[in-house]
Amino acid sequence: MNRLRALAGSAFFAVAFVCAALVAATPARAQAVGASGVMPSPADYWFAGTRLSFARPQYRGGRLAVATDDLGLARFLAKLNATLSYEPGQKYVVVTAGDRRTISFALGDAHVQVAGATQIAGFAPYAAGAVAYLPFADLARALYVDQIPDGDATVLQPQLAALDARQAGRVTILTFRGASPLHFKRSSAEGDDHLMLAFTGISSTLERSRTIAGSAVSGVTIAATGSPRNPTTVVAFDGAPNATYALVPSDSPNAIAIAVAPPGVALAGTPVPAAGDASVATIPLGPAATSASSSAPAPVVAATAPQSGPTPTALGLQPATLTGVELDPSDDGLTVALAIAGPVTYEWHRLSDDRWYVDLKPATLAMDAQDIPTRSAAVQSVRVKGFVGPNDHLPTVRVALSLASPRIVTVFATPNGLALAVDRLDDLAAVRSGTGEVAGGKLVASIVPLPPVVSPITADGGGAPTAAPWKFAPPPAAGTNARLIVIDPGHGGSDPGSQHNGLTEKDLTLDISKRLRALLVERGWLVKMTRDTDVDVFGANASDRDELQARCDVANGAGARLFISVHINSFTSSGLNGTTTYYYKSDSYGLADAVHARLAASLPTVDDGIRKENFYVIHHTTAPAILVETAFLSNPGDAKLLKTDAFLQKVAVGIASGVGDYASPAQPLSSNASAPDGGN
Amino acid sequence: MRTLRAIAGVALLAVIAFVLYRSFHHRARFGDSIAVYYTKIDGRTLAEWNVSLSPDARDAKSVAFYATAQAVAGPPPDTTAVRFPSGTIARSAHVSGSTATVDLGGSLAHERSDGSFAESGEFKALVWTLTALPGIDAVQIEIGGARVPTLPGGHLELDEPLTRSSW
Structure with missing residues (x-):
């Protein structure tokens, strides 16, 4: 009996020991918020001229903890040009400051990595359901934001x-x-x-x-x-x-x-x-999101392109739904939260008479059109209505603000859709429009495939794209027409490509391609262009895949011998310049080598060499295919060259001469030179 | 005497269980830091910097997400590099077999205003970073939660997993 007691006792201690060891080995969990005592009264935060409030603040030892999905935090970060990366269930939260420093939190760990240096936060960040809570004071400090007492308020400066x-x-x-x-x-x-x-x-x-x-x-x-x-x-x-x-x-x-x-x-x-x-002096990195913080030019939107193609709704793309509008007034500002179900693009404009509106499309309204009272000194009214776009025939929802005076309106994405933050007086009034997308978990790319657009072959390569009944007329095998070269002027229509130094990529690629077509026709080639006007090859509002595949299909369907895609490069730094020729398939290296040798010998640009790169249009064409990046639009020197007819002609002559070195229209089809490394 | 022996035996078993738990928990796959790559301004050369890992966040999924977020943020601001567009975020990361699937969003999901040069350097650095982690050979990119052929207005093909041999 004693022996049994002893065994039972030791077993108990062993189990207790194992449990204690496991607890010790498990990461420290955050304690329940507010469990330690009375929750302090929320701080009165002021930021960028308006009150900053958090929807679900929590406190640890009197210190503010903010949720990663909090609208107030999203607004705070957006104003600072900072971003936050977090996935529910993950243990890391990474905030990237506007100047590219990273602030890395690990849940359950009070050590914070700020641009590689370790700092100790007031408390360890923790998970609560699908969100993480971060120590706000430490985050603000790491983002170079000081907290300044000002009366009863705390100014985030x-x-x-x-x-x-x-x-x-x-x-x-x-x-x-x-x-x-x-x-x-x-x-x-x-x-x-x-x-x-x-x-x-x-x-x-x-x-x-x-x-x-x-x-x-x-x-x-x-x-x-x-x-x-x-x-x-x-x-x-x-x-x-x-x-x-x-x-x-x-x-x-x-x-x-x-x-x-x-x-x-x-x-x-x-x-x-x-x-x-x-x-x-900063090259724009994307669509402007803030009406006065950036003067990046608004990209051309689909609605401005020729509307010859099928619309998203016709293709089966379901419009998003505006399911709710919530107003959050502050003393001198207003935040309008838009709950949107589904992917949608948005385009906003500021009018000269202090009216501001954003159009969501394709989108419908889950409520009646209405004029919502604001109780805000900054915004007189918020109106919501649905209509069909007069030009693009897309269902559109418009949210219009009547501002009391010129104000900065910041547009930023939230977990539920979009938010419009009306802030302090705008003394710059630099930007009057912008666009963007709310993905809502899915891109607007899942469009039902339709037949590609194919141009009829003509001796001079002319002919506007038409919607040929592709599936009823199977294309000949690629490479069956020994005299045919397909030229692909990069971008076009709704896709302008790069825009710098007063130049637009789609215009230059078309100019060079037309010159190249003339030269090749002179030399006995049949030439077909994927486009010879400023249009989308597949059609307006096409998905990226449809647009790119349509270009490949032009070459594959016509049995082209060679495929040449003409582009102009660009980069966020204006310092880069030069000419590069890309290939992907091993049978394309010989063409790339021949063309690049001529370009490098004849152009005044820097020789950036030949590179292997998995670009869509040179991967999915059956014929030997290259993509020539003729120069950098973003480089002032290259841009100056691109503005001259002489340079554009030299590019065309260089490519045509390279093609001549590689193949002749009189020669029958034969195997092509392979890449030195064996390639793909 | 027998009681003491029993206690010692059970304690030994407990220690063994604890050691096994710790080794299973950490799998000893990651050290104190990981290498994050960036592409130099020549568009070809890769370089790396190191970021620290938290002691209790070294499982494969967490490290893959952390590596993705760091690669997307890029090297410290005084380093000249080919960088993802400002405003790009890591939305999720998970590892299945030897393929890491990473979902990116933010400004990257918008129409690009830069050219093929930047795209190549950005994704090359991301792929190098993730494939430097043990057991990962390929990276499937998603944008805004969906597989896409290229970035909007982009050039580089993204609908198949990328590997180091993609370049």
Whole structure:
């Protein structure tokens, strides 16, 4: 009996020991919020001129915890040009600041990685259901946002937090980085030796003066002025007599780079305007989302393209539904939350009489059209209505705001759809339209495939795209027409391609392609173009796959011997330039090699070589296929060349000569040279 | 004496169970940090930087997501690199067999304004980062929760898993 008792006792202790060990081995879990005592009263946060509220705040030891899906946090991050990556069930939350620093949280771990350095947060972030809760104060600090007491409120004040100086020859380049996109007004006269810039809406944690060991500028003086809620930072450059200043490209709207040159040294860049922002010298990265924080040109939208093709609704794409509108007024602003079910594109415009509207399409309204009272001093009314677009015949929902005065309206995605945040007075009024997409978990790409568009073959390659009954007339096998070359002018119609330096890719590719067609026809080839006007090859509103496959089908269906796609490259940095020829299949290397040799020999651009790349149109064409990126639209030097007929003609001649080196229309079809590495 | 022996035996079993649990839990697959790649401005050369892992977040799924988010964010701001468009986010990551499927969103889901050069460098760095993790050989890209042939207005084919030999 004693023995049994002893065994039972030891077994109990063993089980207890194992349990204790397992508990010790399990990551520390966050304690239930508020369980430790009385929940503190919510802080009265002010940010960017309006009250910032959080829908479901929690507190740990008196410190604010915000949910990763909180609308207030989304607005806070959007204003700072920051993003948040989190997936329910994951253990990491990564916030990327506007200046590209990462702030990495691990659930259950109070250690936070800020741009590679470890900091200790006030509490460990934790999961609660499908969301994670983050220590807000630590997140704000890492994003260069200070918390400034102001009466009963706490002002979340963005800071100018970094100044880098570097020399490029005799030119000094000073880069300022801030918590939020930088806007400035030049308070010195044009041509002054001492440039003075006032950065609005931002304070500074930088030292008040900095000595610069440059030949053009000896230092900068920095002064933070204004009130906690409306800060301004004035930066004065102590330039050499007759020094010149220019804005040079920066890698983020949160950074501004100023180049300073001593007398007699030429300076590239944009002259510092009387007022502006980083976008003056930053290559636009995408559709503008904020009506005044970026001046990125709005991309051409499908509605402006020729409407010859089938509409999304005709193709079976279900319109999204606006299921709800929620207004969240603050003292001098208003947030309008739109609950949207399904994928939708949006396009907003600001009119000159303080009216602002956003159109969602294709979309329908799950409620009656209505005029919603706002109780906001910033917005007089919010009206919602549904209608059919007069040009594109798409079901459209319009949300229109009547603003009390010129205001910044920020559009940002939320987990449920879109939010429109009406903020402080807009003294820039730089941007008046923008577009975007709300994916809602699915892209607007699941369009029912329809027959591709095929142009009839003519001796000169002419003929507008027509909707040939493809499936009733099976195409001949590829490579059956030894004299036929298909030229594919990249982009077109609703897809402009890259747009920089006053140039649009789709126009240039078409220009070069027409020149190339003429040269090849002269040399005895039959030529067919995937497009010879400014149209989408498949048709307007096509999915990316349909559009790209339609280009391949033109070549495959006609039995082309060769396929040449003409493009113009671009990049976010204007420094890159040059000509590149791409191939993917091994049977295409010989063509790429021949064409690139001619281009490299004849063009004044940098030779960027031949590259293997899995680009759709050179993968899915049966004939040997290449894609020529003739130059960089984003590079001022290359752009200058692209503006000349002589250069465009040289490109066409180079490609045609390369084709001539590779094959002749008189030769029968034969095997083609393979890539040196064996390729695919 | 027998009681002591029994206690010692059970304690030994408990220690063995604990050690087995720890080794199963961590699988010893990841160290204190992982390498994240970026493409240099020449569009060809890759370089790497390291990011720390939390001690209790080293399972394959978490690390794949973390690696994706870091690769999308790119290297520190003072590093010149081919970068994903500002505003790109990692939406999810999971690993099935030797293929990691990552879902990206944000500004990447919009029509691109840059060319093929950037696309290639961005995805090359992402694929190199994920395939540097143990057991991952291929990366399937999704955009906004769906498989797509290319990015909107893009060039690089994305509807099949990408591997290091894709370049």
